[in-house]
Amino acid sequence: MSSHPSLKRRPPPQSHGIVTFPAPHVMLVVFNRPQALNAMTSAAQYDLETLFSWYDSEPxxxxxxxxxxxxxxxxxxxxxEWNQTNARRANGDHTGQPPMPRSGFGALSRRHGKxxxxxxxxxxxxGGGMEMIANLDLVVAAKAARFALPEAKRGVVAMAGSLPRLARTIGRxxxxxxxxxxxxxxxTEAKEWGLINAVTEDGPPDCEVLDRPVVKAALEYAASIVNNSPDSVIISRAGIVAGWEDGSAENASRLLSENWEPSLNEGKNLHEGVRAFAEKRAPQWVDSKL
Incomplete structure (x- = not known):
C-alpha cells in the first residue's frame, strides 16, 4: 500500500486489496486474489466498506x-467460504456478521457514496463482480472481459442489488x-447493451496493472473528472443517482436543489469557477468540504 503526500490520514489496511494513488486526487484499488480469480471473502468486503467510507471522507x-x-x-x-458458512449454520451456528456489508458485494453493489x-x-x-459493475459510475472493459450472472446455475440468486439496477440500465x-x-x-456486447462506457485493447498477460490499456483508459476518465470542480462532481453524481434510484425526475431535481444548492453557492469552488472564466484563466479548485 502506498501513501500520498496530500492525504490527511492513511487508508485503512486491506486483507485482499492493494491501494495506491497513481495520479493526483485518484485512488486505485486492485482486488488481489488472482489465484482465486479475485473471489471475495467476507473479511475483504468489510475491509472495502471501511476503505470506501474513508475515501468519501478524505478531502x-x-x-x-x-x-x-x-x-x-x-x-x-x-x-x-460460503460452503463452510452453510455447514456451520446447518449445525446451528448462526453467530458472526452477515457475509457482506450493507453497501453490498465488495462494498460497491449497493453503495450510495459521495x-x-x-x-x-x-x-x-x-456473479458479485457483475453486481459491482451494475452500480458503478463508469465502466471501462478490456476486449477479453466477460460478464455474467451465473447464480441460477448454482442454486443461488444475485441478491446484492444488481437485478433491479440492471433492469433500469439495460432494460427488462x-x-x-x-x-x-x-x-x-x-x-463488445456489454457496450452495445449500454452496460459499460468503453472497450479497450487487451494488455499482455504479464503487463503491469498501470500499463494495461483498460487502466490507462480509466485513468483518463479520472483525470477528466478531477480537473473539474470537486463540488460540482459530487453534486452532479448525486443528482444522477437520485433520479436513477427514485424513478421520478422531478422529485430528484427538487431534492437535489433543496439538499445541495445552498452548500454549492456557499463553497469556494463555484465562485472560483465563475471568476476564472471572467479572468480567462484555468480555475484553481480547492478540496471539497461537502
Missing part, C-alpha cells in the same frame, strides 16, 4: 478506480436474459 481524493489482479476482475463470492468509482474490468466479472428483456439463463456476454 484530497476525488475519484477512485477498481480493477483486478491477474486474469479476472472478480469472479464473485468465495464459494469455499464520490465516483470507475471500474477497469480486465477480465472475468461474474436483457436483464432477464442474463439472470435467468446465466449466459456470458462479451465486452
Amino acid at each position: 484530497s481524493l476525488r475519484c477512485a478506480i477498481v480493477t483486478g489482479a491477474g486474469r479476472a476482475f472478480c469472479a464473485g463470492m468465495d464459494l469455499k 464520490k465516483p468509482v470507475i471500474a477497469a474490468v480486465n477480465g472475468l466479472a461474474f 428483456p436483457r436483464a432477464m436474459e442474463l439472470a435467468l439463463t446465466g449466459k456470458t456476454i462479451t465486452a
Whole structure:
C-alpha cells in the first residue's frame, strides 16, 4: 500500500486489496486474489466498506478506480467460504456478521457514496463482480472481459442489488436474459447493451496493472473528472443517482436543489469557477468540504 503526500490520514489496511494513488486526487484499488480469480471473502468486503467510507471522507481524493489482479476482475463470492458458512449454520451456528456489508458485494453493489468509482474490468466479472459493475459510475472493459450472472446455475440468486439496477440500465428483456439463463456476454456486447462506457485493447498477460490499456483508459476518465470542480462532481453524481434510484425526475431535481444548492453557492469552488472564466484563466479548485 502506498501513501500520498496530500492525504490527511492513511487508508485503512486491506486483507485482499492493494491501494495506491497513481495520479493526483485518484485512488486505485486492485482486488488481489488472482489465484482465486479475485473471489471475495467476507473479511475483504468489510475491509472495502471501511476503505470506501474513508475515501468519501478524505478531502484530497476525488475519484477512485477498481480493477483486478491477474486474469479476472472478480469472479464473485468465495464459494469455499460460503460452503463452510452453510455447514456451520446447518449445525446451528448462526453467530458472526452477515457475509457482506450493507453497501453490498465488495462494498460497491449497493453503495450510495459521495464520490465516483470507475471500474477497469480486465477480465472475468461474474456473479458479485457483475453486481459491482451494475452500480458503478463508469465502466471501462478490456476486449477479453466477460460478464455474467451465473447464480441460477448454482442454486443461488444475485441478491446484492444488481437485478433491479440492471433492469433500469439495460432494460427488462436483457436483464432477464442474463439472470435467468446465466449466459456470458462479451465486452463488445456489454457496450452495445449500454452496460459499460468503453472497450479497450487487451494488455499482455504479464503487463503491469498501470500499463494495461483498460487502466490507462480509466485513468483518463479520472483525470477528466478531477480537473473539474470537486463540488460540482459530487453534486452532479448525486443528482444522477437520485433520479436513477427514485424513478421520478422531478422529485430528484427538487431534492437535489433543496439538499445541495445552498452548500454549492456557499463553497469556494463555484465562485472560483465563475471568476476564472471572467479572468480567462484555468480555475484553481480547492478540496471539497461537502
